[in-house]
Amino acid sequence: MVSQTIVVKNKSGLHARPAVEFSKLAAKCKSDITVFFKEKKINPKSVLMIMAAAITCNSEITIECSGETEEEDLKVLVNAIESGLGE
Template sequence: MVSAKVIVKNPSGLHARPASVLAQAAGKCKSETILLYGEKRIQLKSILNIMSAAIKAGSEVEIQCSGDSEEEDLKTLVELVESGLGE
């Protein structure tokens, strides 16, 4: 398992549009992808799970990947969140 911390930059947090971008990207990962936000453990492959966590702008979150291609998947997801998820 590999993990990294990243700050959510999206001005309105992870609302529908960025959540959909993130869930889509996670869906393509071969490894299991989890996001830790406070107490919450979120399945990144589920947009409903991401949205229901109501992650606010400026929050620090931890992304964990485990399984095949975990290094590569983690890098992709961290970069995506840092780039603002298409916003």
């Protein structure tokens, strides 16, 4: 199991569009993924769960991956968040 903590930079946080992008990426990953935000545990393969978590700009989130492709998957997701999810 690998994990990394990262800061969300999108101006309005992970609202609709970036949430959709993020969930699409997460759904492609083979590992089991959990995102930790405040006290919440979120399944990022669900866009509704990401949106409902109301992750705002400058929030710290922790992404945890476990499975055969955990290293690559974590890297893909962290890169995507860092690059602002296409925004």
